[in-house]
Amino acid sequence: MARGNSISDDDPLSAALAPPPNETPQERQEREQREAEARRVSDEIDEQLRNERIALKRRKPTVKVLLLGQSESGKSTTLKNFQMQFAQDTWTEERSSWRAVIQLNLVRSINYILDLLSNELSQQSPTQSPTPRPSTADVHRSRTNGSSLPPLRFTEQHRLIRLRLTPLKNVQNDLEHRLGAVSQEAKPGPQTEAFTEALPLPPRSSEAYVQSRDGWRSALAKIRNRRADDESAKAADARARKDAELAEVIAGCAEDMRALWEDPVVREMLKREGVHMEHSPGFFLNDIERVARTGYEPSDNDVVRARLRTLGVQQYNFLVEQMGHEWQIFDVGGARSLRTAWYPYFDDVNAIIFLAPISCFDERLREDRRVNRLEDSFLLWQTLCSLKLLARTQIILFLNKCDLLERKLLSGVRVKNFVPSFGDRSNDVETVKKYFQAHFKEIAKQYSPEPRRISIHLTSVIDTKATAATLQAVEEGILRDSLRRAELI
């Protein structure tokens, strides 16, 4: 090919690409062949890139869901339900790791009762000074001690049971040590300015966002039956021996634990203290015989009732096979001091499932005993609804713990004593649910920067069968909404 007029001799690139001036016909043919080959390869690459782009467009986008709500609202329990429904294999694999958590939940309840008992016994014996009362933050209390009642009739048997159950203190320490920080509940701390807000402002420095990914799944990994990748055979052996030892101690205490829990004087003591063990998270006192047996294997129902708090942010990915979408669910810690860690997840989230435990209308936050738990949920909901960043994010509201709400109302707790605006409405479960639901709806309507539809579900997420149906509806709703938004874009 001769040099064309348009090519300037001064252009070094054109000069380099131009054919040599004295090209023979043979050389020209070879050059043209080389150029044709280069064009073919280039076209092939273009075609490949085009196909990849089309495939990428066809691939279904990842659906990101954030679970939010105060501590003990049921976020991790909801995640467990998702796991059970959409990731059966890992669920089954992880199930036995919950044994230690359930043992700890049980032993902790017993030790709590023992502390109260010790206190009562020492008051009866003039030679001993009373032991400090256990923290009221650990269980749900609603009444104060009645001082005009006849004294409780403790016997020698109570002292013996208390003595025989002493080894459970060490069992609790051992289990807490092995599970790490997640096994400790939030303690009421000094009420710093920052945490008096339902959703504290995000920290200025991005460093404060550095979150431990050390969620409950890594705590479980530490106590797996099988050997961890980085664990020596000797260490795994010692761990298995320790597990067996703890299980033996717990099994040895089973009879006394049952006797303590079923004892009428102890029950009366709990009643007078206003302690409702059965409303507390991680309640296994009605399952002592089964849970304390050596070789105990947790059931699905046990696992959803087990309590282990979330500290870091727990991410869980799974594929919803029928739809072919990958789902990423983020489970966060709900205590006030942990809520600043939520902000980085607001950016590109498809949907938020907000859990409000409506049975908590008569309880206070563990981390700040001045704050009513339902009031905290209302405030948190209001703050989330009003965030501009989330104005177009789909929000699904779970009014959770309906089973506990029903039990509480049936036991005679009156809503109007804790929520004055409830007034003289009937204290039955349907009226109370409707009232709370209307309140959440009204807040969303009043504070959302743009009109939004909120889908509300009345749930008891420890009921895995009912929750499976709810999650199916939630999943379809989220996908429909995400697709509709994608089309609008």
Ligand SMILES: Nc1nc2c(ncn2[C@@H]2O[C@H](COP(=O)(O)OP(=O)(O)OP(=O)(O)O)[C@@H](O)[C@H]2O)c(=O)[nH]1
């Ligand atoms: N009875 C009853 N218990 C529930 C329900 N939902 C959750 N729980 C129990 O409440 C406790 C706390 O639930 P979690 O799921 O750990 O709460 P969370 O919101 O993850 O709490 P943090 O990790 O502290 O933020 C657990 O023992 C659950 O089994 C419910 O609907 N009914």
Ligand SMILES: [Mg+2]
């Ligand atoms: Mg949690």
